[in-house]
Amino acid sequence: MSSVHFPFSAVVGQDDLRLALLLNAVSPAVGGVLVRGEKGTAKSTAVRALSALLPQVEVVPGCRFSCAPTTPDPACPDGPHESGPGGVRPARMVELPVGASEDRLVGALDIERALAEGVKAFEPGLLADAHRGILYVDEVNLLHDHLVDVLLDAAAMGSSYVEREGVSVRHAARFLLVGTMNPEEGELRPQLLDRFGLTVEVAASREPAQRVEVVRRRLAYEDDPAGFATRWAGDEHEVRARVVAARALLPKVSLGDTALLQIAATCAGFEVDGMRADIVMARTATALAAWAGRTDVRKEDVRQAALLALPHRRRRNPFDAPGLDEDMLDRILDEFPDEDPEPEPEPEPEGPDDSGPEDGGPDGGPGGTPPQGDGSQDPGAPAETPEAEAPDSGEAPAETPEAPQPSAQEAAGPEQAAVRAAEPFRTKMLSVPGLGEGASGRRSRARTAHGRTTGAQRPRGHLTKLHLTATIQAAAPHQKARGRDGRGLVIRKDDLRQATREGREGNLVLFVVDASGSMAARQRMSAVKGAVLSLLLDAYQRRDKVGLITFRGATAELALPPTSSVDAAAARLEQLPTGGRTPLAAGLLKAHEVLRIERLRDPSRRPLLVVVTDGRATSAGNVGGRTDSSPRELAGHSARLLQAGGVASVVVDCESGPVRLGLADVLARDLGGPAVTLDGLRADSLAGLVKNVRTAVASTASPNSSNRRAA
16 A cells, blocks of 8 residues: 555545634643544545644654653653754654554553663553644544543543552643544444534545545545555645644634524524533634634624534434534524624635535536545434234144245235334343453453453463552562562462453343234334344443344344444334334244344454344244244244353243233243343343343253353
């Protein structure tokens, strides 16, 4: 891959993205940018190109923490620094890999030297490298929770702390945080989402001419990166000069009382939480005025600032789409007209540079889209239905081997329109028994890098969490042989002990939802969808992956492959129709196949199967090979297959009415897990469910079963 980045001024279209990045270049206090959009829309390309437009940074020569010569950090680990002339270097853009360790991010202490010699031997991390520059996180929504916590602390305090058993190092860490993400892969934690000053949504252009220009520029860049960059050098110089001029003008920009009232009224009108939105809007509006070459903030600046700073702060739950009602925004701003605005002869372009649709904008050309896809870029309530009319009455008269199986079309029955989900509610926690080692999360018990200390062991690889007591106990018997003279313990590498910790992991929660006619006949689907939606919200909060299987008629369908995006799962659930017979066995076998594949892809992530059904089985569906068995027997066989594979399961019993057949309880026993009713799923009435999960699994697993091994 070429070391020459694609020029910022050659990116096609994406005006909001380029403007948001350049406003942060003008005023880093704006607080960074979160870029949301589909893959191949130049998200990474534009971010990587931004660093070339930032002014150079004056630093103390030899300082690994980029202290400014005029105002060095008095607590700098490389200090104290003497006053004197400084050096100059380009602003850095540091990339934080999603899978990075905490030590790689914050730096690491040499624990052995710290204990034995009392020396603070510190190796700076990425936060030190990014100080006074850009910290870029691609796929920021996939970042592990412990790294998110470190970023939150650094962004809030402007410094990074490294603590290791009483030895501490602090250094300044003020950086421009830029993150890119594909919403289909899951959402960000609200705490980190709020830390981004601005957010923009990007999408590929649907205009053929713009797409042609994207391809043309991308191919030209790949053929000759250096030559392509040379052809755009003039445009890059103009944008860079404009950033420098806007930075110089920024302290002179006046934020009047009218603009402040507009900002406060906008934030109050859209009911955003806290005061950070007001502050970010004020800084953004000021930067917009400076970018336009003005010293006064106007209504159009406040309006543009609201469109960039508020959409991601209006979300109340992960199912709310980010966005802003522009008509409502205009009505609020019209209540506070600008006071005697001075007309300006030359209207400055609203975009980040002076290029028009003919010569292209910062990402590339005649108004279009960014370079596409290579490694250098990321170019109402249902009508009442009498039970007698339901396709599946629940009687299941055809459960004999001799009964002829209906065709797929006949089995599907008349499809009923999708119903809206009932209001979600807070659920009790469902968890997987045993102790796992999966990805960091908030559901099941697991061995993790963070959490309460449960013991000690010899470190495997780099030591990160020292167990001081165990280390001293390991070294103490050897002090005489090592010639200890009273000045302190003689610590060697073999004495070091790593703390073992227990925390929580995220799981794969796979929903298997009955969408047959028996569910629609009793008008339960709205309540069922509300329950699944509630569990999806819980999965989002606990950092799980989710998947959705539905079964009706003659088939089971993987409606949503396992993903971190609960938004996608909620959308699939909302569109789910009902009708037809109940191929329960097909749904369970589909779950078995999905979990088998996921175990190969991510063996450390343990699954939790949530089967939402009334327990009826009136069709064999597309399950082949067992023509001598009834649908009920096939379902039982499929359930026991899942149990033998060590899959923790919960059955949500949707049966209602005065007469209950208890089929969901039978299914739960076959799966080796508990059954809970829809009403019992609520947090205030589900006491003891987690205990029941563990008890059920323990009572059904033999001493040497795979289920016991999985726990």
